[in-house]
Amino acid sequence: MGRRAGVVASVAAGVWLAAAGIAVAQPALDPGTFDASHIPPRTAFAVRTMVPGAGWGTANQYQERAALSLAKLYLADFALKHGDGSAEDRDLGERMIRKSDDAAADRIAAKYPYAIDSEAAEYHLRATHGQGNWELSTTSTADIADFLAAKLRDEPDSPILAWMEQPAERAADGTRQDWGTARLPQVYGTKWGWADLGDPEVASVSFGPGFTVAAHTYGTPEQQTEDVLAAWSTVLPEMSPKR
Template identity: 40%
Template sequence: MFRTSLTRKAASAKAGAALAVCMLALTATACSNSESDSGALADAPSGLTDTNRDVPPEINEFLEGDEGRSVTYIRLHDGMHMGSASEHEARPALSLIKLYIATYVMEKGEYEDKYEALDMIASSSDKSAEDLFEKYPESIDTIADEFKLESTKAGEKWGYSQTSTYDVASFISQLIERDETHPVLVAMAHADPISEDGYRQDYGTAKLSNVVGSKWGWSNDKSINSSVSFGENFVAAASINGSSDELTDYVKDEVTGKSLGKATERFLKYKDGEDVPPIETTTSETSTTSSSKKDKDEKPSTGKKDKSASKEPTSESTKSEKKDKGSSDKKSTDKKKGSEKTSEPFKK
């Protein structure tokens, strides 16, 4: 159910001048991109609804997480969300902060800076981030206010900024809602396989099936890794005090068919007015310190490493387990299965 091939769906950001023109046009017309059209849930609408926003995030914060790792998943067509209780904790934003800088530049920056901002997303150029943040120091905090990103805050340098997996997933979902072919999203869909500093950009949430675009972040010593990815019907973000492979394993263990089914059932029960008590997790109370060193400025504090115990994917067992539930949950279960058909982000 995880994508095993290392071949990227998206071409390089330097694939042609037509792409750059399309990204800068800021229109609602989609760019042609046959390489990323690999079955990404085409039947699911992408808009969030006002009613679904009334469901508190804590209803589905049952995934494993602590001060060293967090994960967030948002299904776009109905707003169903699941995550770890640590998903709101401010963590080193690493290169994910470039998404906020680029979005600000696309909205308010000078013409030539827009090209640099989009290339920064695809290549993860630190030099561009440094130049653009120096020119637009208000960019991160302005975007945080505009998109209501409560755990996001700019640092003295771009690499010392903070965000949370919930914030970055919420940001991407809102960007998709505003314009599903927003230039920043298109740049994510055409990320370079290897970053400007030589780091492989194909891990974490990017390993989910039906991913259209991704952005990654890593610390100087590679001891902290993060990523955010989107498909036609979902956004997923994750961060870990660990290697890129450990991030991939963490996402694999938490974003499964089983967890999606559980989240869908609880989501629908809450929407139907049923009492849905929060699920106790083993999340630590300790937050990531605000003084942690960030991407490309200083090596970060590694903090606590804590991986999920299971390494085996469990996604194929979902449907049979749900069929065994009692008749009292039959209505919610039936509706849940219908939603799950459009939410499953994995290859079978």
């Protein structure tokens, strides 16, 4: 059994036992310790566990913001689940996730123009909208964290998760992929996003054993990493983040 399948299986078993009235160990993540008062409003931050509806974050976690290249997760998921099943779609999906390839996203979006809005409806993502152009699409950190948690619960062997575990060191445009939620302890896989024009704006979403975490920052990769590490220190203070 792969590590993602093992994590999901153990969480699912724990949920079932708890429902049956049998005492089980609680997740290490404790929402009661989360204090977002020191997180600048430039960053929206959301954490989810594998229990549907269980999670927490900053007050702006539901704020609709630019999806940036996190939209490629929605595009890839739609193509894999509802596309024509072609090898080309799978190749384009891998390029979108591992290398954040814009050209691959353009081709999938042209082929499936309603993909993002369809994903929003399927996963009940209230702040996620396609806007007729994936580069203009929106989402929230709550939406993307919920989406990724659903993938872990319901489809732990999804190629999307495997691709997130094996990102290219540099994206197709040469951007180094190494900031934000990827710097947290026990993270298995990450997808990043960034703005190519205008003021700096970055996003990242990751998953680990029993959790997903997403962040969006009106600022630089370095600022997002700073804010994410500060937020995580209140979620699980005994764990030392990677710096």
